Amino acid sequence: MKRIQTIEWQKNKIKIIDQTKLPQKLLYIYIKDIKTLWQAIKQMKIRGAPALGIAGALGIYLGIKDIEAKNFKEFKERLDKVARYLFACRPTARNLFYGIERMYNVAVGNKDKSVLKIKELILEEAKKMIEEEKDSCYKIASYGARLIKDKDRVLTICNAGILATLDYGTALGIIYKARQEGKRLRVFACETRPLLQGSRLTAWELKQKGIDVTVICDNMAATLMQQGKIDKVITGADRIAANGDVANKIGTYNLAILAKFHRIPFYVAAPITTFDRRIKSGKDIPIEERDKKEVITLLGKIRIAPCNVKVFNPAFDVTPNNLITAIITDKGIIPPKNIRDTLSAKAKGAPRWGHPSD
Ligand code: MRU
Numbered sequence: 001m002k003r004i005q006t007i008e009w010q011k012n013k014i015k016i017i018d019q020t021k022l023p024q025k026l027l028y029i030y031i032k033d034i035k036t037l038w039q040a041i042k043q044m045k046i047r048g049a050p051a052l053g054i055a056g057a058l059g060i061y062l063g064i065k066d067i068e069a070k071n072f073k074e075f076k077e078r079l080d081k082v083a084r085y086l087f088a089c090r091p092t093a094r095n096l097f098y099g100i101e102r103m104y105n106v107a108v109g110n111k112d113k114s115v116l117k118i119k120e121l122i123l124e125e126a127k128k129m130i131e132e133e134k135d136s137c138y139k140i141a142s143y144g145a146r147l148i149k150d151k152d153r154v155l156t157i158c159n160a161g162i163l164a165t166l167d168y169g170t171a172l173g174i175i176y177k178a179r180q181e182g183k184r185l186r187v188f189a190c191e192t193r194p195l196l197q198g199s200r201l202t203a204w205e206l207k208q209k210g211i212d213v214t215v216i217c218d219n220m221a222a223t224l225m226q227q228g229k230i231d232k233v234i235t236g237a238d239r240i241a242a243n244g245d246v247a248n249k250i251g252t253y254n255l256a257i258l259a260k261f262h263r264i265p266f267y268v269a270a271p272i273t274t275f276d277r278r279i280k281s282g283k284d285i286p287i288e289e290r291d292k293k294e295v296i297t298l299l300g301k302i303r304i305a306p307c308n309v310k311v312f313n314p315a316f317d318v319t320p321n322n323l324i325t326a327i328i329t330d331k332g333i334i335p336p337k338n339i340r341d342t343l344s345a346k347a348k349g350a351p352r353w354g355h356p357s358d
Contacts, residue, residue: 004162004208007046007054009127012065014058018045019163023204034063034082041089041096044195048164049238049274050133053095057126059086060103065119072111075118079107091286092247092316094239094276102129130166136271136330137168144174144234144269144328150183152231155221157190158249159201160236160269170269171234172202174328175211187213188230190221192249194294194313218251225262233259237270237327244321244336245282246270250314256323265325272329275339282318290315 005028007016013030020043021027029045031037037059040046046055063082069075083100090096106125107118148154154175158164161172168176175187187206192198199215206213216224224230233255239247246252246268259266279285292311297303305311321336 004205006048006051006163006166007058008130009058009061009123014055014062016040016046016055017163019047019201020045022163023200031062034059034085037062038085038089047197048159049093049095049236050137050165050170050271051163052090052093053099053273054126054130054133054166056086056096056099057103057129058099060100061119061123061126064107064122067115067119069115072115072118075115076107076111079104090288092238092288094274095271098273099126099129133165133271133273134167136273137165137170137173138177139330140170140269140271140328141168141173141177143330143333144171144267145177145181145183147232147265147267147326147328147333148174148178148183148185149231151185152178152183153186153188153229155188155190155224155230155233155255156202157198157218157235157251157255158192159197159205161202161205163201163205164236169205170236170271170328171267172205174234174269175206176209179209179211185212187211188221188224189213189215190218190251190255191215192251193218196299197249218254221255222258225258225264230259230262230264233264233266234328235266235268237268237274238316239279239285240268240270240275240327240339241279241281241285242275242277242339243281244324244327244334244339245285246319246321246324246327247282247285247287247316248319250317253317253319253323256319260323266319266323267326267328268319268324269328272331275329282320285316285318287318288315289313 013032018027018029067078103122161169189198189202203215237246237248256266290313295311295313296305324336327334
C-alpha cells in the first residue's frame with residue numbers, strides 16, 4: 001500500500017490530500033497561496049486537529065515567504081496580517097493556533113536577524129513541527145495500545161487517523177499499533193453526520209490498512225452497546241481545557257454518556273499540542289458553527305430537508321472530564337482529574353506561547 005501523506009511541504013507549495021474527494025479518489029493538490037489554503041481548511045479538504053496545526057505552520061511560511069520587507073517592523077506588519085487571517089479560519093482545534101503561534105514566535109524571537117534568515121527559520125521550524133507531530137502519534141499509539149486487549153471491539157467517531165494527522169493518527173494510531181502487536185480487533189466507525197468523516201475517511205483509511213471495520217449510522221451506537229458489542233470507545237480531540245474537558249466532533253459527548261451508562265471505558269487520544277492551558281473549562285472552548293447546507297443536503301448534492309428550515313450545525317461538542325476514563329497523550333496516560341497537575345509539572349521551564357492578538 002502506498003504511504004498516505006496528509007500534508008507536506010513540496011515544490012515550494014503545501015501538498016495535501018483533498019479529503020472532500022475521499023473515498024471516491026485519492027487526490028493530492030498543491031496550494032500556493034494563503035487564500036487557497038484558507039478555503040481548503042474551511043471546506044475541510046484538510047482537517048483534523050494535528051493536520052490543521054501543520055497547515056497553520058506551513059500557512060505562515062506560505063504567507064510570508066515572498067514578502068519584500070526592508071526591516072523587521074515591515075516584515076512583522078505583514079506577518080501579523082497573515083497570522084490573523086489564518087486564525088480566523090476555524091476556531092475550535094487548538095493545534096491550528098499552536099502552529100501559527102509557534103511560527104510567529106520564531107519570527108519575534110529572531111527579530112535581530114535578517115528577514116531572509118527569519119523566513120528560513122520559520123520553514124525549518126515548520127518542518128521540525130511535522131517531525132514532532134509524527135513522533136507524538138507513535139508515542140500515543142504505544143501508550144494507548146497497552147489498554148487494548150485481544151479481540152477488543154472499539155467504537156470511534158469522526159476521523160482521528162492518518163488523514164487527521166501527519167502519520168499513524170491518534171485514536172486510530174492506537175488501533176494500528178495494537179494490531180502490529182498481534183491483537184485481533186474490530187472497529188466500529190460512526191458515520192459522523194453531517195460531513196461523514198467516519199464513513200468516508202475512517203472506513204477508507206482502516207480498509208487501506210487491512211483493519212476489520214464496520215460503519216454504523218450515529219444513532220446505532222446505543223444499540224451496539226446495549227447488545228454488549230463494544231468494549232471501548234476511543235476518540236480524538238480538537239481542544240482540551242485545563243480541567244480535562246474535551247471538545248471533539250459533534251456526537252462525541254453522546255458517545256461518552258452512552259459509554260458511562262453501559263460501563264464501557266471512554267478514552268480520548270490527543271497530543272499535548274491539543275491542550276489549551278489558557279482555557280479553564282470546556283464551556284470556554286469556542287465551538288465552530290457551520291453552514292446549514294451541510295445539514296439539509298447530503299455533502300452539498302442531494303437535498304434532504306426543506307431549504308427554508310431552521311438548522312443548528314455545531315461542528316463540535318464538549319465532553320465533561322467526569323465522563324472520560326483517561327486521556328492518552330504523547331506524554332503518557334492521564335486520568336482527567338490529574339490533568340492540571342500533570343500538565344503544570346510538565347510545563348515548568350517551557351516557554352509561554354505568544355499570541356499575535358495578545
Ligand atoms: O471537523 P473535523 O473533521 O476537522 O473534526 C476532526 C475531529 O473532530 C477529530 O476527532 C479531531 O480533530 C482529532 S484528529 C486526530
